[in-house]
Amino acid sequence: MPNDFQKTCQKCLTNYDSALTSFGKLKSSKDGLRSLCRLCRSVAEKESYIKNQAKRLESGRKYREENKETIKENHKRHRENNKENIRQRGIDYRKENSLELNERKRQKRISQLEVFRQREAEARRKNKDKIKQNNKKYYGLNSQAFKQRSNLRRFRADQATPVWCDLALCAAKYAEAKRLTKETGIKHNVDHIDPIAHPLIAGLHLSNNLRVVTETENRRKTNSFTPYRIDINGNLTYFTKEELANA
């Protein structure tokens, strides 16, 4: 290397044999090189970057603090000027991410079930009259269908009730459902084990064809019929899919 020489770093005081390779260039200096070696320069630059970053962040925070109102106004104006865009962007986003958003919503509800339930109950209390009105309106619009369904249900139950039915025993099952609903806070229904309205079988309205189940369970069943057996002690077990396949 031509014109190379020895040079000492002003910071770490290391004496380098090759100044040209160990120091960065600086035209304005006497020997055309920096006074700090490359290693010290690199450390110093990193330090200054971090120091200035902290300063930049701090000054930004200060600016936002001092110009709170102006910034708020600007944001508001921006939203007003771009109302349609922002609305559309929101719609697009929710559409594209609906699965994920719904799942997130579901998880949140599960993790704070009590809070959500209380909030919902509060909303129902607050909008009691409105809900009542809506229900009334809905019932009014669909009253024929409601009446038909209720008549049909009664007709089927009547038809399925043989003369030897012990109505008191049946009533006890309904009382049991009512009691469980009250005690657990979970809605319980009385279900006909053999459906009384089914194209293939005709269950009867007898107390031993009645069982108390949660409403969710009952709705899931919706008139489907699974063959079952009753053992000598009167315990009911359903045939499994495998057993049915092998039968």
Ligand SMILES: [Zn+2]
């Ligand atoms: Zn150095």
